[in-house]
Amino acid sequence: MALCYVLLLNLLLTLAPTAIAQSFSNNGQFFTKGLAISDAPAPDSPQHAGSDIVIAVDLSGDGKISQDAFTSNSTSPTHYISLNIYLTSSTTNFTVSNGSAFLSQEPGSTVKHLNWPIPNCVPSGSYNLTYYETALINNQIYIALQEFFSITPLPITMQNANPSSDNSQCNAVSNTVQSQPQQDSAPAINPYADPNSPLDSGKTPGAPGVPTITISSPGLPSVWSIETSGAPTATVTVTAATTATLVVVSSKTLTETLPGQTNLITTT
Template structure:
């Protein structure tokens, strides 16, 4: 079916709430430059195990490798890309990747990988693996938020989390992203990924 963009937009300052994104052939296209290869929407994350985050930063081959490095002079480029595991219901906001580490690793690769250990302290429930992306498209600055719903499985939590924990902020999270991915044509077909209703209501203080 034809994919649709389903978030509400404010009538001023081009401010939008974090909302559904588009899946095409298993890839999640953010409304910025990133394309999420893994994990898939609604994946189960098991406490005590490692998940791999994989992000195509080439726009399916349309963007030069230098544009993924923060500080690039390209008119279309990444400025930042960070990831958090968030749930308002569970009062969890855990850093998965912050700073330039994700974009600067694996020099020369068009897909960036990041291994994240889901701590045994993370309580079971619905979360969003949320991507915060600063970018420029044809010189215009944007800030996109992409929440990917996931489920954390944990039969025996080890106690309250402390390492990597951030304070929750008020919902809704706001962004200033373009209406759709610049890599998708108007005729692209796909499905929509909706953020978890329990995981969406949070954002990291560092953003």
């Protein structure tokens, strides 16, 4: 017996979603912890000092978010408040883009582009193109709309055979180095993989499984025992005349043998 549920009056589903990896790649796109989706650069791609790093960010969630949501004063239930991008490592923190310009540029386009010139003084090594995003995200399980601050590192490799000794360009965009990793308040589940979010397409890799439990007996018993697997999330369809409440009371199973008996008793 994996889980035991108690049926009460009135339909109420009290189940907690299972957290999954908050950022992931899918079909050439890199999904941040928040709403932004990076089309370029690709994770772990090599970049060259003295050249441009080509950045393309889809703000629409592949068409799930309207362009009205790209501004901080939007009335959409889900919208961006800010999106800043930095080039970071354990010893450096360079501003690539901050402020509202990136979100508002290229009106009419859901994908925003930036060709950022990498200073010649940036040494070779492992870096992150780090997205700092603040957004208001609508989710059906929240009592009210919640504001989230997400920090998502996209790993890249910097190549520079002859770094310049002139640090003026680097100093112009340099910031105080923050601790690694930094704390954020990102959603527990990526918005595009959350079954409680209207942004979930149901096809995002890594989304938790959703077993379906159907109750169709005209005479509902007081206790049902149901075997489930995967995430502890279920859809209950009540087709009897009496509605019911599905509540998780425990997920811990105890197995014991009573004195004088040989049969195992399993209690959840």
